[in-house]
Every structure is written in structure tokens, then in C-alpha cells.
Amino acid sequence: MQNWEKIKKDPKLTSVQKKRAEINDYIRSFFKVRGFLEAQTPILVECAGQEPYLNPFQTEFYDEKGKSYLGYLITSPEYSLKKMLCAGFDKVFELARVFRSDESFGPNHNPEFTMLEWYRSHSNYYQIMLDLEQLVFEVNKKINKSKYLVYENNKIDLSLPWPKMTVKQAFKKYAHLDLDQCKNLKNFKKLAIQKDFTIDIQDNWDDVFYKVFLNAIEPRLPKDRPMIIYEYPLHQASLAKRKNKKSFYAERFEAYIGGMELANAFSELTDYKEQYKRFKEEQDVREKLNKKIIPIDNDFINALKSKMPDSGGIALGVDRLQMLILNINDINDLLMFPAKQIFK
Amino acid sequence: MISTSDFTKGMILNIEDQPWVIVDFQFVSPGKGSAFFRTKLKNMKTEKVVERTFKSGEKFEESELTYKKASYLYSDRQNSVFLIKNDNQRVSLPIDSVKDKVIYLRQNSDIDLLYVDDELLSLNIPKKVSLKITEAAPAIKGNTSGGAFKTVKLETGLEVNVPIFIKEGEVIRINTESGEYVERANE
Numbered sequence: 238m239q240n241w242e243k244i245k246k247d248p249k250l251t252s253v254q255k256k257r258a259e260i261n262d263y264i265r266s267f268f269k270v271r272g273f274l275e276a277q278t279p280i281l282v283e284c285a286g287q288e289p290y291l292n293p294f295q296t297e298f299y300d301e302k303g304k305s306y307l308g309y310l311i312t313s314p315e316y317s318l319k320k321m322l323c324a325g326f327d328k329v330f331e332l333a334r335v336f337r338s339d340e341s342f343g344p345n346h347n348p349e350f351t352m353l354e355w356y357r358s359h360s361n362y363y364q365i366m367l368d369l370e371q372l373v374f375e376v377n378k379k380i381n382k383s384k385y386l387v388y389e390n391n392k393i394d395l396s397l398p399w400p401k402m403t404v405k406q407a408f409k410k411y412a413h414l415d416l417d418q419c420k421n422l423k424n425f426k427k428l429a430i431q432k433d434f435t436i437d438i439q440d441n442w443d444d445v446f447y448k449v450f451l452n453a454i455e456p457r458l459p460k461d462r463p464m465i466i467y468e469y470p471l472h473q474a475s476l477a478k479r480k481n482k483k484s485f486y487a488e489r490f491e492a493y494i495g496g497m498e499l500a501n502a503f504s505e506l507t508d509y510k511e512q513y514k515r516f517k518e519e520q521d522v523r524e525k526l527n528k529k530i531i532p533i534d535n536d537f538i539n540a541l542k543s544k545m546p547d548s549g550g551i552a553l554g555v556d557r558l559q560m561l562i563l564n565i566n567d568i569n570d571l572l573m574f575p576a577k578q579i580f581k
Numbered sequence: 582m583i584s585t586s587d588f589t590k591g592m593i594l595n596i597e598d599q600p601w602v603i604v605d606f607q608f609v610s611p612g613k614g615s616a617f618f619r620t621k622l623k624n625m626k627t628e629k630v631v632e633r634t635f636k637s638g639e640k641f642e643e644s645e646l647t648y649k650k651a652s653y654l655y656s657d658r659q660n661s662v663f664l665i666k667n668d669n670q671r672v673s674l675p676i677d678s679v680k681d682k683v684i685y686l687r688q689n690s691d692i693d694l695l696y697v698d699d700e701l702l703s704l705n706i707p708k709k710v711s712l713k714i715t716e717a718a719p720a721i722k723g724n725t726s727g728g729a730f731k732t733v734k735l736e737t738g739l740e741v742n743v744p745i746f747i748k749e750g751e752v753i754r755i756n757t758e759s760g761e762y763v764e765r766a767n768e
Contacts, residue, residue, distance in 0.1 A: 290615050339616070341608035437639075444636055447614040451634040473613050501612065526615075 239578050240570075254573055256380060257559050261332060263376045264353060264555070273328040273355060278317030280334055284534035285309030286316075288475065289522035290443075292339040293531070294348075309531070310336040313552055314354055315476065316537045319505065322358050322548055323540040330355035332555065342577040344567040345497060345557065349576060353558075356550035361504040362477075362488050365549040366465060369492055369500060370397045373463070377562050388495035388561050391460045401465040404473075405486070412453040416470060419445075420485055441522075442472045455496070463494045476512070477503035492553075494561055502551035509541035582640045585618045593625065593697060595642040600625040600697040609634065625702055648693040648705070653686040663694060663704070672701055679703065684739045685710045685757045709754050711766040712736055717749040 244250045265275065283306075285293035294310040311317075314333040321329050333352050340346045357364055374395045377386050386393050408414045413432060419425035422442045429436050434448050458464045467490035468480065474487035488504035506512050516533045523530055560571055569575040583592070592603045601622040609617045616637035623630045651663040651672075660673040661683045672694065676683075685706055686692065693705040716734035730742040733749075741755060743762045754763040 288612065290610075291612060337610075340610055344607070346608060346610065437636075440636070443614040447611055447617060448634070448636065451609060451611070451617055451619065452632075456632060475613055498611070 240573055240575070253563060253565065253571065256563055257571070260376055260380060260559055260562060261555070263379050264332065264372070267372050267375060268328075268330045268355060271328070273330045274326055276314075276318060276321060276326075276329045276331045278311075278314045278321075278331060278333065280311055280336075281308050282311055282317075282534075283308055284316070284532050284537075286312040287516050287519040287523075287531055287533070288312070289519050289526060289528065291337055292528070294336045294338050295529075312337050313352060315550070315552065316534050318354055318356050318550070319545060319548075320537060320540045322356055322505075323543055323545045327358040327546075328356070342581060343569045343575065345560075347556065347568050347572060347576050350568075351555040353553045353555050354550065356505070356548055358546040358548045360549045361547060362467070362490055362502050362549045362551075365502045365551045366399075366401075366467075366490060369502070369551060369553070370395075370399050370463075373494070373499075373558065376558070380562050386494075386562055387564050389564075389566055391495055393460070393495055393561075394462055399463045399465055399492075400459065401467060403468040403486075404466055404470065405468065407454050407466055408449065411457045412449050414449065417485070420470075441525075446470070446473065455493070458493055458496065460496070463492060463499075466491050466493065474506075474515075475503070476506050476515075478506050478508075479511075497557055497561065498554075499557055499561070500551055500553035502549065505545070505548040505550050507541060507545040507547060509538050512541055513538055583643045584640055585635055585637050588618060588620070593644040593646050594622070595644045595698070596622075600644045600702070604630065608637075625697060644697050647696045647699075649696065651692055651694045651704075653683060653688065653690045653692055655688065656680075656683055663692065665694065674701065674704065682706050682757075684737055685712070685755065687712065687737060706757050708758060709756055709763060711752050711754055712739070713752045714743075714747065714749050717743075717747065719748075 269275070291312045293312050296308050296310065297305055298308065299305050311333070312335055314331050318329055318331060331354050333354065334349060335352045336349050338348060340348060355368065374384065374397060377395055378384065384394060384396050386395060405416045408416045414428055419428060425442060425445050426436050426440070429445050429449055434452065436445055436448065468486040469477065469489040471479065471485055471487055474489060477487040477489035480486045480488055490502050491498055492500045520530050556568055556571060560566065560568060565571045569577050588603055588606050590603055590605065594601050594603065602625055603620055604623050605621040607619045609619050617634050618637060619632065619634045621630060621632055650666045652666065654662045654664055656662070656676055659676055661676050661679050662671055662673045664671055682704060694701060695703045695705055712735040714733045715736050718731060729745040731745050732740055733743050733747065734740050741760065741762050743753060747753060747765070752766040754766045756763050
């Protein structure tokens with residue numbers, strides 16, 4: 238049965254859609270009272286996100302003379318929003334529709350979803366952590382009238398400040414591995430095998446990292462509190478700034494609530510040379526994975542070159558936040574028109 | 582060989598020479614790394630349940646699951662013995678691994694023997710069975726309030742709680758998953 242039919246049969250179900258809209262209203266007002274500008278950046282772009290493990294939707298279209306253009310649907314509005322920081326806007330946010338192919342149709346994924354991103358210039362990821370804690374606490378309080386949320390039978394206390402742990406501490410505590418000894422792939426594999434992880438010859442550094450993280454760490458994170466995991470190894474830095482020139486770690490954090498990955502944040506990389514180098518490396522990884530090479534967004538590199546202030550930014554899965562606050566365990570019960578009901 | 586993209590609930594994977602049935606699985610995509618599948622697996626020999634996460638695209642040997650129709654003959658101190666229907670062959674399983682199931686079985690009860698890759702592993706019994714009550718205390722007068730139960734003994738030695746009005750010699754239906762009384766049987 239389609240969701241609209243379920244709602245027609247049981248009008249009580251309308252409350253889910255009404256509360257989703259309320260949550261988005263609160264998100265907007267949270268940022269507007271703090272002086273953020275609401276941005277609306279393109280969904281259809283020429284250069285999609287480079288991340289080798291994400292698969293953007295590709296599309297072709299034509300102008301009035303029949304000339305064809307190749308485009309992508311964004312996997313994140315990140316490049317556009319950072320161009321706005323370079324242009325001089327100092328606090329921006331967007332509730333963006335983003336698209337990712339090659340993912341499942343639930344319970345935590347839909348190929349099209351809503352991403353909240355916000356960026357602060359003259360700032361860093363510590364300020365973003367504070368924003369995130371306050372945002373989730375306040376939005377939940379408005380909807381649930383409580384400092385707790387209940388998700389999958391776990392009562393989760395959202396009081397500030399949230400518990401925090403570096404990636405290095407988490408590896409030590411839950412997997413008994415010292416990440417400082419795992420900087421090169423050979424050592425990392427050797428140590429992981431000693432701890433009984435199943436490692437293949439073709440696994441790269443990120444594969445070993447996630448085999449340990451997903452098998453030994455993520456399932457053991459506390460169930461009654463959110464958790465911020467921060468300072469990721471350089472291999473996992475993506476668009477994050479290095480802690481310092483020689484550090485093995487970058488200023489990136491992820492927030493988990495109720496076992497779900499909710500948000501990913503950086504102190505933004507502003508060095509255009511370093512950014513270009515990482516894009517090139519990501520293209521190499523794409524090639525090794527036999528994936529289509531996505532062109533580098535030179536306009537973004539030029540924007541960084543024109544100087545981007547030190548900034549912090551974050552991407553948060555809005556559908557997942559709604560699932561947590563409304564205690565809905567399957568995204569197909571949350572969305573009005575989930576892809577599963579359209580395509581499957 | 583099967584891959585993570587073929588996963589379905591109930592599929593049996595051969596991992597390190599052990600048969601594991603997929604109880605549940607979920608797609609996980611960390612974004613900054615390749616996609617993974619988080620599974621809940623049950624070892625079909627030991628019944629142990631574990632959570633394991635596999636990289637998308639990992640390959641496994643699939644184990645073949647077959648059933649053979651059989652009837653239950655008897656149990657001694659070590660083994661329970663069954664008769665396979667189409668070839669009259671007798672096979673046995675250690676009593677310790679099946680005692681929770683044969684307690685519901687009368688002699689000649691129909692069951693399914695479960696083989697993984699031609700190795701006899703376990704048996705499936707019907708979800709409901711009918712058994713005769715061999716010992717029951719008579720209902721005590723005055724104790725007839727709704728919801729009153731008493732414990733009776735069945736022909737296989739199993740003890741269950743039944744409503745107070747059930748008498749010795751009656752045949753009752755038992756749910757073999759919960760071990761609870763369902764209703765009087767009309768035999």
C-alpha cells in the first residue's frame with residue numbers, strides 16, 4: 238500500500254507529515270535568529286562531489302540548439318555553499334535535496350534525501366559541535382517537550398555537552414588498536430589481523446578502517462547518549478583541515494545518536510593547493526575502483542584561491558533527525574513518497 | 582559463490598566451515614569509505630547469534646539446505662533416532678542438541694530432518710502438536726475463578742500449564758515455540 242493510501246485510511250498518520258514540517262520550521266528559525274542566511278544552491282551541477290565512495294546521479298540535457306550537456310545531481314551542496322563563503326557571506330545554511338545512487342532503499346537510506354548544511358566563516362569545527370548540540374536539543378524539546386528522545390526502545394539524554402571521543406581513543410578503547418601504529422597500510426593490516434579482523438589482500442586503508450570501526454566500535458557506542466567522534470586520520474580527512482602541518486589527523490567529526498550516523502563536520506580545508514591535490518588523489522581512487530572520473534570543479538578551486546576565511550561546516554541528514562525525534566525506525570514510514578514505493 | 586548483494590533473510594553462508602543463517606541484514610554506507618552490510622548471523626550448529634559487518638561485494642560460499650521427511654522413533658540416553666520415509670534409513674542426532682524438540686514428539690510423529698551440505702544438523706517439528714494428558718490433579722472445588730491454571734504431565738513427559746477445567750486423558754494442542762497450551766484438541 239502507498240503511504241498516501243495508509244494515511245487516507247488512518248488520518249492519525251497525518252501527524253508524521255505535520256511534525257516533519259514543524260521540525261523544518263524550527264531548523265529554519267534556529268539559524269535565522271542566529272543571523273544565518275538561507276541559501277538555495279543548484280541541485281543540477283557540472284561537477285558533482287568527488288568522494289570516491291559516493292555515486293552521483295548522472296543526467297544529460299540540451300539547450301535550444303540541441304547541444305547536449307552532461308550534468309550531475311548533487312550529493313551535497315558543499316562546493317556551492319563554500320563558494321558563497323568565498324564571496325563574503327559569513328554564515329549560510331541550506332536545506333538541500335541531495336541524491337546518491339548505489340544505496341539501499343531503507344531503513345536508513347533513500348536515494349533522494351534532505352541534507353541540512355551550515356557553514357560559519359572565521360570559525361572552526363568546535364563552534365559547529367556547539368551549534369549541533371544546541372540545534373538537536375532545541376528541536377527535540379519543541380517537538381517532544383523533553384530533554385530526552387526515545388528511539389528503538391532506548392531513552393537518549395540529549396543534555397549538553399554531549400560525550401566526545403577522538404577516533405584514536407575509540408580505536409584504543411573498543412578495538413585495542415593504536416592508530417598511531419597504523420599509519421601505513423601494511424602495519425594496519427598486520428595489527429588488525431592480530432585482533433582477529435578479517436582482512437583481504439585488496440583492502441585499502443579505508444576498508445581496514447571501516448572493518449574495524451563498523452565491527453568493533455560503532456556497535457559499542459553508548460545507547461543512552463549522543464556521541465561525537467572527532468579527529469579523523471588523514472586518509473579520512475575528505476575536505477577537512479589538517480590539525481597541524483605534520484599531524485596524522487584532521488579536524489573532522491561525526492555525530493552518532495541511537496546507533497545512527499547523523500552528521501559529518503569539518504574545519505574546512507581552505508588551502509587551494511592541498512584541495513587540488515586531494516581531488517587528484519580521489520580521482521585516482523575512483524580509477525582504481527573502476528568508477529567514472531568526475532571532473533574537478535575548477536570554479537571551486539578558483540574560489541579557494543581567491544581566499545576563503547577559516548571556516549567550520551557540517552552536513553546533517555534531516556530525514557534521520559526526523560526519524561530520531563519522531564521514533565520512526567524506517568525511512569519508508571517517514572517519507573510521504575519513499576523511492577521504494579515509486580520504483581520497487 | 583554469492584555476494585553481499587544477493588543477501589536475503591534465511592540464506593545460509595558458509596563462513597570458516599560453519600553454517601550461518603542470515604537472521605537480519607542492513608546496508609551501511611559511511612560515505613567516506615566503501616559500502617558495507619551489517620548482518621545478524623546465527624550459527625546453525627551452536628545456535629550462537631553474532632553481529633558481523635562485511636564489505637559490499639565480499640564473496641561467500643553458500644550452503645545448501647535440504648529437508649527430508651522422517652518420523653521420530655525413540656530416544657535413548659545419548660541419541661534420538663529417526664526413520665527417513667523414502668528409504669527407511671535410520672539416522673540419529675545427539676540427544677543434547679535436540680532434547681528441547683523431541684519432548685514434543687510421540688513415537689511416529691512426522692518431522693523434517695534438516696541437512697546443510699548433506700550433513701544432518703537438526704530437525705524441524707510442527708508449530709503445534711496434539712498430546713494426551715497422562716497425569717492431572719482433579720480441579721479443586723471453589724478454585725474456578727477465570728484465569729486459574731494447573732500443571733499437568735503429558736504422554737511425552739512434558740509438563741505444561743493448562744486451564745483448571747482440563748482433565749486427565751484429554752488431548753490438548755501445544756504451541757512448540759512457546760511451550761504453551763493452545764486449546765483442547767478434537768481427536
